[in-house]
Amino acid sequence: MKRSLRAIAAAGLLAAGSLVAVALGGNASADTQICEQFGSTVIGNRYVVQNNRWGTTAQQCINVTSTGFSITRQDGSSPTNGAPVSYPSIFAGCHYTNCSPGTNMPIQVKSISSAPSSISYDYVSGAIYDAAYDIWLDPTPKKDGVNQMEIMIWFNRQGSIQPIGSPVGNTTLAGRSWEVWRGSNGQNNVISYLAPSPIQSMSFDVMEFINDTRNRGAITNDWYLTSIQAGFEPWQGGTGLAVNSFSQSVNTGGSTTPPTTTPPTSTPPSSPPPTTTPPPSGTACTVKYTPTSVWNNGFTADVVITNKGSGTINGWNLTYNLPSGQQVTNAWNATVTQSGSAISAKNVSFNGTLSPGASTSFGYQATLSGAYTSPTSFSLNGVTCTRI
Structure with missing residues (x-):
């Protein structure tokens, strides 16, 4: 489903009337309740958990544990032909200048040998949502704002919602079958991998999805991996949804697969240069x-x-x-x-x-x-x- 930017958070936002307001970059040592619109905290001195209620003024709260989070309140509602109301999630890397402790992201794809990951979800019935694993990449080592490429892994989909764009085929990655969608939300390009049935837990190498995206010509090996995120996009309801556990590493050592396209050297502008130089005489x-x-x-x-x-x-x-x-x-x-x-x-x-x-x-x-x-x-x- 086409949607707006997920987060427009800036450090220092405070929400009057929040049950608990957690400062950005704080470290959660015990269960922590976050109701601030863009509130976040750190767990395990390694990952950032964010409430990220970007698409509604209605209240949303999450309970952060030592290994993940659960949605304890979600009052927002959005029509299924529009954007979700939020993206509460846990991430490693950098998201709108908020970087997880000790991260080596942004890092060029060609420098990554493997990116082992694992996720465990709890699902609920009666709500409309997707369980989404987001992988963000950009031609530059960008730590703020929207990136040029978003890879979404849809582990679960409930209700009449769908990925951005249109289906372009099927593939097998991480030992599972996926329907592949491709499109743009007006801000960035998106390739989505939709599971045919709900997946509650999975261990895999994120590089399988990055390499498949590269092989489709959407990125090159000179692009940068900036963050990896796991959470939920609720449209209606969602109380009780939980990420029980999340782990992510990015190991260096390089890739032996050559890039499929000429690598970019700067972020592309919204429009091309106004003129072109005719080919010199004798060119072909x-x-x-x-x-x-x-x-x-x-x-x-x-x-x-x-x-x-x-x-x-x-x-x-x-x-x-x-x-x-x-x-x-x-x-x-x-x-x-x-x-x-x-x-x-x-x-x-x-x-x-x-x-x-x-x-x-x-x-x-x-x-x-x-x-x-x-x-x-x-x-x-x-x-x-x-x-x-």
Whole structure:
């Protein structure tokens, strides 16, 4: 379900009338009640537990234990076609400048050898919610604000709610089957892994989900893992929901899997550079167009552009026509616009320069009516490219 930013908390917020107000960054040595809107505390000198009631003015309280938390009051209510009311959760890493003690996040994906994790939930009936495990990544070592990429693992879903975007296929990770959804909430891209039935506890390596996301072209190995969070998104009700235990480590040592796309060097802006430099005389280009997933009413595609000429390209615009019945809905690593069947894909800030022999890639999700076919001809800044 499309939703707003999860948290807009800042240190020093105090809620008048709270049952107990816990200062951000406090350390809970015994059961602690938090009713402050964005109140948080530290447990085990390792993890942060946050109330994070971002989507409602109604009261919410959590009881924090030495190993997790439970929701003891949740008065908010939101329609199921809108955003949830909150995301009470426990996390390791950095979230809106609030960093867990001793964390080595943000850390580049290529530096991580494994990220073992375990979670145990308690569920309730009669409420509408998801049990969500969030993995946040960004092109930069960002400790504040929203990140560019959110991976959600849906361990449980109750009620008529669904992940952001549309289903793009199925996969097997951590020895289990998952339905994969992909989309954007307007602030960041989201890939969700939806369990077909509730999972109450699980031990796994978070890197399996990060690597799958990378292989779909959504991130590269040069991106940074900033935080890993586990909790609940309630729409209606939720008292009694609990994270009984949570553990998370991020081990360094590096990954042997090469990145699938050219790594970014800075956070992309909301719009591409206004102009492009025509390819120098004698340049050529190739395009590799790959449908990464196709289903009955949609698909995702990955596009790799390579400068095969002798001169540097500064700013690019790839143009081509999509076959009938295909409509782009969201894109990543390029600004993609569509007029009828005509596509214009322009670089963003971090991938606009292509030296001789260099490649870059972008991708998108699209709706589909009828049988799938791929486009056949491409032009880069007005120069015809060879499709490979």
